[in-house]
Amino acid sequence: MKKTKITIIGTGNLGLSILKGLLASSLKKEIEITATKRKLPDKPLIESQQVQFTTDNVWAVKGADVVIFSVQPGQFPQVAEQVKHLLNNKVIISTITGLTLKALEQTLGKENQIVRSMPNTAIAVSQSMTCLSYNGGEESIKTAQAIFNVLGKTLIIEDELMQAATVLGASGIAFWMRLIRATTQGGIQLGFDADEAKAIAIQTALGAASILSENVNAHPESEIDKVTTPRGCTIRGLNEMEYRGLSSALIKGLTTSYEMISQIKVNMDA
Numbered sequence: 001m002k003k004t005k006i007t008i009i010g011t012g013n014l015g016l017s018i019l020k021g022l023l024a025s026s027l028k029k030e031i032e033i034t035a036t037k038r039k040l041p042d043k044p045l046i047e048s049q050q051v052q053f054t055t056d057n058v059w060a061v062k063g064a065d066v067v068i069f070s071v072q073p074g075q076f077p078q079v080a081e082q083v084k085h086l087l088n089n090k091v092i093i094s095t096i097t098g099l100t101l102k103a104l105e106q107t108l109g110k111e112n113q114i115v116r117s118m119p120n121t122a123i124a125v126s127q128s129m130t131c132l133s134y135n136g137g138e139e140s141i142k143t144a145q146a147i148f149n150v151l152g153k154t155l156i157i158e159d160e161l162m163q164a165a166t167v168l169g170a171s172g173i174a175f176w177m178r179l180i181r182a183t184t185q186g187g188i189q190l191g192f193d194a195d196e197a198k199a200i201a202i203q204t205a206l207g208a209a210s211i212l213s214e215n216v217n218a219h220p221e222s223e224i225d226k227v228t229t230p231r232g233c234t235i236r237g238l239n240e241m242e243y244r245g246l247s248s249a250l251i252k253g254l255t256t257s258y259e260m261i262s263q264i265k266v267n268m269d270a
């Protein structure tokens with residue numbers, strides 16, 4: 001069977017996570033990967049016969065079925081200029097924050113099938129929530145789903161919701177980290193040492209998320225009902241947290257991030 005050739009342009013934090021995740025996934029036997037950087041390190045970033053590293057974007061794109069752009073926004077115009085004439089009939093995926101489908105079409109050509117993606121840093125452990133938008137090509141979105149579904153979960157959204165997805169999904173990692181840190185600190189105050197408190201906080205967060213993730217009919221509020229005995233300690237603690245603004249602080253934080261991201265104009269000057 002012919003292997004799908006995937007080229008990753010830009011093998012930094014995200015590009016390398018995608019690369020490693022794909023090599024550890026069920027797609028491993030079906031793909032060959034070419035990855036580009038401006039400067040190659042003396043030692044290969046990863047030892048695998050399925051991966052070739054190069055600084056030559058043009059060569060890397062020529063042989064590809066799928067091209068994933070994973071450079072910084074300011075680095076994209078130069079890369080696009082080098083390879084845009086080679087993109088016909090290839091699946092194009094961008095991970096570049098802030099670059100709309102319209103901007104991608106303007107730079108790469110409207111005729112191309114383009115998918116915009118917004119993963120988060122949990123892609124490094126194949127647990128990303130990746131939101132996807134696309135400009136109509138069914139083959140391209142199916143290919144993007146196949147790639148990102150082995151690196152976590154995907155959701156197709158309207159392109160205009162991408163900034164909201166960036167806040168909820170990508171910045172969301174920081175928000176959840178802070179919640180885990182806060183509960184860890186609470187655990188230390190209650191008598192655990194830091195490692196024990198962190199272990200309990202992490203597994204409890206994972207457990208709560210798994211209950212909802214594995215049962216589509218579960219709702220956070222009905223799961224809360226299951227652990228709140230009338231007049232009990234859980235409801236008392238929860239109500240105290242709400243009195244001190246837990247939910248409203250979280251929602252206000254999300255909307256503040258969103259207001260800020262909505263004002264940012266992506267600087268595409270190299």
Ligand SMILES: NC(=O)c1ccc[n+]([C@@H]2O[C@H](COP(=O)([O-])OP(=O)(O)OC[C@H]3O[C@@H](n4cnc5c(N)ncnc54)[C@H](OP(=O)(O)O)[C@@H]3O)[C@@H](O)[C@H]2O)c1
Binds near residue numbers: 010037055078
């Ligand atoms: N990190 C995340 O979790 C995340 C999540 C969502 C979206 N994003 C978006 O994904 C993109 C990449 O993020 P990142 O964190 O991986 O950035 P990064 O660590 O700075 O990586 C950028 C990579 O692009 C390479 N590069 C730059 N110019 C190039 C060129 N002309 N040819 C070939 N390679 C080139 C760099 O090569 P050198 O190393 O040789 O300089 C570097 O490896 C950004 O637009 C970011 O906004 C990232």
